Amino acid sequence: MFYDTRKNDHGLPHNPFKAIVTPRPIGWVTTMSAKGEINLAPYSFFNGITDKPPIVMFSSEGAKDSVVFAEETKEFVCNLSTWDLRDQMNGTSAPLSRGESEMKFTGLEAAPSRLVKPPRVAASPCALECKWLQTVRLSDVEGKPLERYVVFGQAIGVYIDDRFIKNGRLDTAAMKPIARCGYDEYAVVESVFKMTRPQ
Numbered sequence: 001m002f003y004d005t006r007k008n009d010h011g012l013p014h015n016p017f018k019a020i021v022t023p024r025p026i027g028w029v030t031t032m033s034a035k036g037e038i039n040l041a042p043y044s045f046f047n048g049i050t051d052k053p054p055i056v057m058f059s060s061e062g063a064k065d066s067v068v069f070a071e072e073t074k075e076f077v078c079n080l081s082t083w084d085l086r087d088q089m090n091g092t093s094a095p096l097s098r099g100e101s102e103m104k105f106t107g108l109e110a111a112p113s114r115l116v117k118p119p120r121v122a123a124s125p126c127a128l129e130c131k132w133l134q135t136v137r138l139s140d141v142e143g144k145p146l147e148r149y150v151v152f153g154q155a156i157g158v159y160i161d162d163r164f165i166k167n168g169r170l171d172t173a174a175m176k177p178i179a180r181c182g183y184d185e186y187a188v189v190e191s192v193f194k195m196t197r198p199q
Contacts, residue, residue: 031070056130075129075131075132080177082178083176
């Protein structure tokens with residue numbers, strides 16, 4: 001099959017785009033407002049884009065609290081979503097009122113960050129403490145502004161649970177990170193394989 005995304009004429013009951021761009025790591029983003037309100041939300045349009053310096057991005061459909069708070073305080077934290085935390089991660093996507101704590105709503109404990117003000121999720125095995133760099137509002141091919149915002153941040157501090165460092169390497173599979181697939185489907189990383197790049 002082939003379809004034109006501008007016409008959205010795929011003929012399927014659900015849009016397959018998100019099932020093609022998969023699996024997508026989940027940026028479980030903690031932000032703090034200028035008033036001190038804490039927000040925690042999952043973003044599956046998330047990734048690291050360079051490691052020197054380490055920079056991440058997350059994309060929001062609409063100027064949600066994560067975008068607004070990151071711009072207000074110029075900081076955010078990306079927490080690793082794992083199999084053990086899947087229900088809490090999903091729970092933090094609930095449409096709560098601004099100022100209502102997603103951590104409290106899902107029974108999560110916060111842990112203080114070292115270099116930024118927003119806290120990390122205490123139970124998450126890894127967290128990236130980020131300084132906000134910029135937010136880009138996207139436009140489509142016709143130049144029409146979209147309610148889609150990409151937030152970029154530089155990780156200035158990295159928390160890793162020492163239990164997952166083995167033989168000098170971070171054991172990704174042991175942490176069981178989860179990723180978003182299409183529709184209401186997710187994947188979990190439980191095994192990895194090695195390949196050496198050509199010289």
